Amino acid sequence: MHRLLENRNFLGLAFMLPAAVLLLLFLTYPLGLGTWLGFTDAKVGRAGVWVGLDNYEYLFGDAVARLSLFNTLFYTVVASVIKFALGLWLAILLNQNIPFKSAVRAVVLLPFIVPTALSAIAFWWIYDSQFSIISWVLVKLGWIDTYIDFLGEPWLARLSTIAANIWRGVPFVAICLLAGLQTIPPSLYEAASIDGAKPSQQFWYVTLPLLTPIIAVVMTFSVLFTFTDFQLIYVLTRGGPLNSTHLMATLSFQRAISGGALGEGAALATAMIPFLLAAILFSYFGLQRRAWQQGATDK
Amino acid sequence: MSQDVEDTQGMNYLVSLPRRVVIIYIPLLVFLFVLLFPFYWMGITAFKPNAELLSRTGNPFWVIAPTLAHFKHLLFETAYPDWMWNTILISTVSTFFSLAASVLAAYAIERLRFSGSRQVGLSIFLAYLVPPSILFIPLAYIVFQLGLYDTRWALMLTYPTFLIPFCTWLLMGYFRSIPYELEECALIDGASRLQILTKIVLPLAVPGLISAGIFAFTLSWNEFIYALTFISSSENKTVPVGVITELVEGDVYHWGALMAGALLGSVPVAVMYSFFVEYYVAGMTGAVKE
Numbered sequence: 218m219h220r221l222l223e224n225r226n227f228l229g230l231a232f233m234l235p236a237a238v239l240l241l242l243f244l245t246y247p248l249g250l251g252t253w254l255g256f257t258d259a260k261v262g263r264a265g266v267w268v269g270l271d272n273y274e275y276l277f278g279d280a281v282a283r284l285s286l287f288n289t290l291f292y293t294v295v296a297s298v299i300k301f302a303l304g305l306w307l308a309i310l311l312n313q314n315i316p317f318k319s320a321v322r323a324v325v326l327l328p329f330i331v332p333t334a335l336s337a338i339a340f341w342w343i344y345d346s347q348f349s350i351i352s353w354v355l356v357k358l359g360w361i362d363t364y365i366d367f368l369g370e371p372w373l374a375r376l377s378t379i380a381a382n383i384w385r386g387v388p389f390v391a392i393c394l395l396a397g398l399q400t401i402p403p404s405l406y407e408a409a410s411i412d413g414a415k416p417s418q419q420f421w422y423v424t425l426p427l428l429t430p431i432i433a434v435v436m437t438f439s440v441l442f443t444f445t446d447f448q449l450i451y452v453l454t455r456g457g458p459l460n461s462t463h464l465m466a467t468l469s470f471q472r473a474i475s476g477g478a479l480g481e482g483a484a485l486a487t488a489m490i491p492f493l494l495a496a497i498l499f500s501y502f503g504l505q506r507r508a509w510q511q512g513a514t515d516k
Numbered sequence: 517m518s519q520d521v522e523d524t525q526g527m528n529y530l531v532s533l534p535r536r537v538v539i540i541y542i543p544l545l546v547f548l549f550v551l552l553f554p555f556y557w558m559g560i561t562a563f564k565p566n567a568e569l570l571s572r573t574g575n576p577f578w579v580i581a582p583t584l585a586h587f588k589h590l591l592f593e594t595a596y597p598d599w600m601w602n603t604i605l606i607s608t609v610s611t612f613f614s615l616a617a618s619v620l621a622a623y624a625i626e627r628l629r630f631s632g633s634r635q636v637g638l639s640i641f642l643a644y645l646v647p648p649s650i651l652f653i654p655l656a657y658i659v660f661q662l663g664l665y666d667t668r669w670a671l672m673l674t675y676p677t678f679l680i681p682f683c684t685w686l687l688m689g690y691f692r693s694i695p696y697e698l699e700e701c702a703l704i705d706g707a708s709r710l711q712i713l714t715k716i717v718l719p720l721a722v723p724g725l726i727s728a729g730i731f732a733f734t735l736s737w738n739e740f741i742y743a744l745t746f747i748s749s750s751e752n753k754t755v756p757v758g759v760i761t762e763l764v765e766g767d768v769y770h771w772g773a774l775m776a777g778a779l780l781g782s783v784p785v786a787v788m789y790s791f792f793v794e795y796y797v798a799g800m801t802g803a804v805k806e
Binding site: 225226228229230232233234235236237239240242243244245246247248250251254259303306307310311313315319321322323324325326327328330331332333334335336338339340342343345348350353384387388389392393396441442444445446447448451452466469470473474479482483486487489490493497 | 540541543544547548550551552554555557558561569570576577616617618620621623624625628629630631633636640642643645646647648649650651652653654655656657658673674676677680681684709734737738740741744745755756757759760771774775777778781782785786789790793796797800801
């Protein structure tokens with residue numbers, strides 16, 4: 218018994234047990250089960266039978282499902298690009314010598330802390346068709362005559378939900394990139410400036426290359442969160458108007474849980490996996506790059 | 517102080533003050549305004565009487581006759597206190613459970629170095645990348661099969677699936693920074709592995725535990741899709757789901773009550789966060805940087 222407790226393989230197994238059981242039962246198994254369900258015609262309360270690629274064929278021919286794929290890609294690409302640009306800008310601003318630096322940094326992260334479903338309610342109210350504060354201000358300024366129906370028009374609704382997503386995502390990107398910026402030694406900027414580099418050149422040739430590895434990781438996380446977003450859309454529009462804001466996640470919820478077509482919803486959810494894998498592989502190559510870029514100082 | 521300024525400021529002293537105002541302070545103020553305005557708006561709406569809410573005259577940015585009616589409605593005429601209690605209970609239990617499981621797992625992967633520990637470490641990281649949006653359908657199926665549907669257990673058991681990978685990954689980084697020699701000394705003195713973990717490693721990893729705990733707590737407090745899918749009766753709902761599904765009655769939106777609910781549901785995490793900002797940031801950036 219004593220010898221067994223000294224054996225690192227046995228001990229390792231014993232220590233891993235609680236985490237492993239939970240993850241295998243509630244993560245690995247559902248991942249497999251979800252893929253399997255996608256090939257069946259399971260409904261709520263009824264185990265399905267194997268139907269091969271029927272669900273995928275049906276979804277491929279379904280205009281709403283195709284629209285949701287387009288919406289998801291549009292939402293992810295637009296929101297991620299803007300989150301990156303604004304996040305990097307905010308990180309650089311926060312990296313300056315400003316008063317109340319740590320307080321400002323703490324406050325900036327608030328949108329990320331607060332439950333998305335709850336802050337989305339605030340946006341719902343801000344976007345309200347009759348009492349929107351944005352419309353009120355624009356009318357007072359004389360820029361528009363009638364209140365804007367932010368969530369009532371397809372393209373306007375897409376852009377409005379993207380704006381809310383950006384609002385929530387920018388702090389995450391900014392604070393993570395700020396952590397990266399703080400690891401760049403000031404001496405590099407001094408050296409660059411002695412060599413006659415202008416601020417813009419310092420940004421392109423010092424800041425950006427040294428920040429690339431962390432940008433790759435942060436943006437992969439950001440893309441993953443955005444691609445699989447659910448709460449914001451569910452609260453703001455439930456996919457409407459005319460399914461114009463349905464993401465794959467919200468559509469799979471609607472089909473599987475509200476509509477009861479588990480198999481079809483699972484197929485839709487499984488269809489997200491290839492995109493996520495692509496993003497993760499991208500991150501992997503970003504990480505690889507980091508190893509040679511930072512050499513031995515890599516943690 | 518001057519030393520400190522020089523270190524962080526770099527060559528900023530070369531930039532004149534008017535220029536600094538234009539390129540730093542004004543953009544920063546705009547950022548802060550946009551990021552904080554929804555909270556201000558949430559707060560001010562929660563205290564507005566309905567008459568002020570639905571009038572287009574007057575100044576909407578201020579409240580003339582503040583009222584607690586929305587909070588009263590929320591606390592005494594809805595199941596909000598139940599949702600709050602559920603959220604606190606579920607977040608606390610799943611956080612503590614995940615922390616305990618993660619400490620053991622991270623220690624095993626990082627320090628026991630059992631055969632295959634590297635692969636296990638990698639799969640933990642991959643598990644961290646699996647989003648709840650692709651798991652909720654099969655998980656609903658499993659939860660139903662286990663007879664856990666519409667119970668708090670459904671959430672307390674499924675939340676650790678995204679908490680454990682994160683906490684383990686973060687703690688692995690912390691454990692790595694603790695010198696081996698300390699453990700070797702204890703081993704020579706005859707300490708068992710469990711004693712080493714509880715008496716030497718854990719006290720040294722307290723900042724890591726706080727980071728992981730605070731981050732895990734906010735993650736479970738904010739969780740939405742599982743709570744929406746696995747819970748159907750009002751008394752078992754969490755705050756985010758309860759506010760969204762129960763306070764909206766048909767086409768009549770009780771904006772005051774909705775905002776009061778959102779405000780009350782946000783304050784506990786915001787307060788906790790404010791006490792542990794540094795730990796939270798360390799947790800968030802640590803998991804990304806490693």
